[in-house]
Amino acid sequence: MKKFRINTAAKILLCTVVLSSCSDILEEEPRNIYTPEYFETEGGVLGGITSMYAHLRYIYGNGYWLNACETGTDEYTYGHAGDGNFKDMDMSGAGNLTPSSSRADVLWNNAFRNINTANGVIAKGSGVGVSDAIIAEARFFRAFDYFMLVQTFGGVPLDLGSGELQFNVSTSRSSKRNTVPEVYSKVIFPDLIKALADLPSAPRITGGVTKNVARLFLAKAYLTYGWWLQNPNGIPTYPQADRIDPNGQAAPWYFQHAYDMALEGINNPGNYGLQSTYYDVNLAQNDRNKEMMLYADHTESSEYYDGSSHSYNTGASPGNFAAWMTTWDYTFLESSPNPQWQFNAQNNINPVRSVQREAAQAYGRPWKTMAPTIEVVKNTFADKTNDSRYDGTFVTTFRGNWNKAGIATPTLYGANGLPVQPGSAILTFLNNDPAGTIDYSNSIYKSNVGAGVVSGRADFVIAPSGISRYAYPNLWKIGTYRTDNGTGLGQPNGGITRPFPVAKFSEFYFVAAEAVVKGASGAMSARDLINVIRARAGKWRWDNNGNIAKTEDNSAAMIAATPSAITIDYILAERSREYYGEGYRWFDLVRTQRWGDLAKNYTICGPAVGNHTPQTFTRNISNYLYLRPIPQDQIDKMQGTQAELAAYQNPGY
Numbered sequence: 001m002k003k004f005r006i007n008t009a010a011k012i013l014l015c016t017v018v019l020s021s022c023s024d025i026l027e028e029e030p031r032n033i034y035t036p037e038y039f040e041t042e043g044g045v046l047g048g049i050t051s052m053y054a055h056l057r058y059i060y061g062n063g064y065w066l067n068a069c070e071t072g073t074d075e076y077t078y079g080h081a082g083d084g085n086f087k088d089m090d091m092s093g094a095g096n097l098t099p100s101s102s103r104a105d106v107l108w109n110n111a112f113r114n115i116n117t118a119n120g121v122i123a124k125g126s127g128v129g130v131s132d133a134i135i136a137e138a139r140f141f142r143a144f145d146y147f148m149l150v151q152t153f154g155g156v157p158l159d160l161g162s163g164e165l166q167f168n169v170s171t172s173r174s175s176k177r178n179t180v181p182e183v184y185s186k187v188i189f190p191d192l193i194k195a196l197a198d199l200p201s202a203p204r205i206t207g208g209v210t211k212n213v214a215r216l217f218l219a220k221a222y223l224t225y226g227w228w229l230q231n232p233n234g235i236p237t238y239p240q241a242d243r244i245d246p247n248g249q250a251a252p253w254y255f256q257h258a259y260d261m262a263l264e265g266i267n268n269p270g271n272y273g274l275q276s277t278y279y280d281v282n283l284a285q286n287d288r289n290k291e292m293m294l295y296a297d298h299t300e301s302s303e304y305y306d307g308s309s310h311s312y313n314t315g316a317s318p319g320n321f322a323a324w325m326t327t328w329d330y331t332f333l334e335s336s337p338n339p340q341w342q343f344n345a346q347n348n349i350n351p352v353r354s355v356q357r358e359a360a361q362a363y364g365r366p367w368k369t370m371a372p373t374i375e376v377v378k379n380t381f382a383d384k385t386n387d388s389r390y391d392g393t394f395v396t397t398f399r400g401n402w403n404k405a406g407i408a409t410p411t412l413y414g415a416n417g418l419p420v421q422p423g424s425a426i427l428t429f430l431n432n433d434p435a436g437t438i439d440y441s442n443s444i445y446k447s448n449v450g451a452g453v454v455s456g457r458a459d460f461v462i463a464p465s466g467i468s469r470y471a472y473p474n475l476w477k478i479g480t481y482r483t484d485n486g487t488g489l490g491q492p493n494g495g496i497t498r499p500f501p502v503a504k505f506s507e508f509y510f511v512a513a514e515a516v517v518k519g520a521s522g523a524m525s526a527r528d529l530i531n532v533i534r535a536r537a538g539k540w541r542w543d544n545n546g547n548i549a550k551t552e553d554n555s556a557a558m559i560a561a562t563p564s565a566i567t568i569d570y571i572l573a574e575r576s577r578e579y580y581g582e583g584y585r586w587f588d589l590v591r592t593q594r595w596g597d598l599a600k601n602y603t604i605c606g607p608a609v610g611n612h613t614p615q616t617f618t619r620n621i622s623n624y625l626y627l628r629p630i631p632q633d634q635i636d637k638m639q640g641t642q643a644e645l646a647a648y649q650n651p652g653y
Contacts, residue, residue: 039124056296061320061500080607118142136198143191179241226254259520262512284481308495319495339417359490364480386554418458450610466612468605624652
């Protein structure tokens with residue numbers, strides 16, 4: 001897979017931190033450039049606001065950004081088709097992370113464009129009659145982008161060329177990075193506080209930001225900055241700065257405010273709330289549900305407004321293609337036309353590809369570049385009986401759909417020569433390692449993906465200990481969904497037309513619980529907060545991989561299993577069960593400084609078909625890696641001496 005850098009067509013100016021006065025926008029009249037004159041009208045300001053929502057699509061749903069947030073953590077490693085984009089992020093010696101290969105460039109290359117647009121809206125909006133509530137949306141997005149940047153790169157520039165937090169019309173090719181405390185105190189906190197004051201309680205538009213969205217990100221910023229001030233493991237920051245808050249507050253003050261703000265969000269939900277089951281949070285038919293507070297939106301109704309081809313996306317933003325990275329090539333699965341598994345090319349007796357590529361949430365386009373580790377399946381999601389989240393996260397059962405490809409044969413034959421029909425399980429990744437032996441080398445019923453045979457089962461199987469870089473459970477929750485498939489396979493190669501989640505109401509509970517562990521206090525304990533999430537996880541209405549209704553309430557068992565003393569590691573494990581594969585993990589491990597410990601070792605089988613021998617890999621996660629490198633493309637476009645350019649880069653790179 002070729003490494004790419006996101007570009008938009010017909011740029012008039014190159015958008016960088018040091019040469020930036022443009023922003024991408026998807027509206028009725030797409031623009032390549034914003035000038036100061038554009039913001040002199042109400043329509044121009046509103047167009048700038050529209051672009052801020054559109055800019056989320058250039059980051060969230062981008063498969064390379066998902067890679068940057070997940071590969072190299074305890075959730076994902078590279079799959080058998082993973083190239084340098086993925087091996088470099090893994091930290092296991094397969095590659096080497098450099099300023100040229102880090103896929104955190106997706107954030108850098110898009111956030112500053114949006115920040116500059118926000119600067120223009122904030123400076124000009126009130127002068128052309130735009131309400132404070134609408135300008136507050138720009139303040140939110142400016143704070144949002146800076147919050148993402150400061151977590152990823154450390155201190156970043158507040159002056160894009162025309163002064164701090166000013167709309168840039170300069171062609172200066174110099175840049176100065178502000179410190180982490182300056183970024184938080186000058187823009188993130190004041191913008192979010194002002195946005196919270198001015199935003200409405202109910203969204204202005206579908207998916208629009210509100211007071212409670214601002215509360216969530218303010219709570220997250222307080223929590224993250226508290227950790228930064230405290231710095232328990234002595235992780236270096238850059239540009240170098242004392243861990244002293246300019247406002248004179250210490251870490252406990254920020255942890256308490258994170259808790260208070262999160263509780264305020266829980267107690268004033270507005271249009272938001274928890275779904276009744278975890279399955280319903282991620283079910284494609286429930287997209288834009290009340291739990292999704294912010295998302296990068298997409299539409300099936302128009303390629304123009306979606307920004308992506310619905311028949312063949314090449315893996316480019318603003319299309320949503322993140323789920324492709326986490327999908328193995330299930331399309332090689334075969335079944336036999338006869339129980340004996342005897343083939344004869346002369347008589348047209350050939351195996352049938354029984355699980356076809358389909359535009360469905362369980363399937364989609366297989367780019368096979370990211371694979372879950374064995375520990376994810378066996379340890380993170382150890383309880384698959386009471387806890388519904390494993391079933392609501394992964395595809396573990398791959399069912400026959402050859403009829404949708406126009407293959408009329410009603411019955412084929414699977415493992416043990418047993419019959420299968422469309423809808424039957426062709427391959428199953430077992431929930432647990434079986435007591436008996438799986439025959440992975442059966443000489444009669446050959447699985448061309450290297451799966452095994454168990455007596456009495458028509459489906460081939462792979463045990464958790466046999467998960468490999470080649471074959472593994474798909475990530476169901478962000479998978480493809482279309483309503484226009486008819487009776488066929490649809491368009492699985494087109495951009496995914498689902499919104500990609502950015503923030504969920506459930507995170508209020510996690511932020512508050514983490515703040516309590518860090519010393520905050522209030523009406524709800526960390527255990528109380530976590531148990532709200534765990535109780536919901538115990539409720540089933542549908543067995544996703546069993547494809548059958550399942551009405552079961554295991555909330556009491558889930559609550560009883562929660563330890564009395566909640567630790568940071570326990571919260572991180574719960575966050576992984578709740579948000580697995582959605583792009584949270586690297587930020588969670590970096591914030592809590594647990595990346596080097598929790599992701600140090602992982603186990604997976606090799607990349608070859610039929611390899612089911614687990615291998616242990618060790619990651620070398622040095623402290624400097626807790627900041628991503630400034631993209632080399634940024635350094636190359638700057639003017640300065642070699643020493644000045646080297647000083648702009650984060651140490652270690």
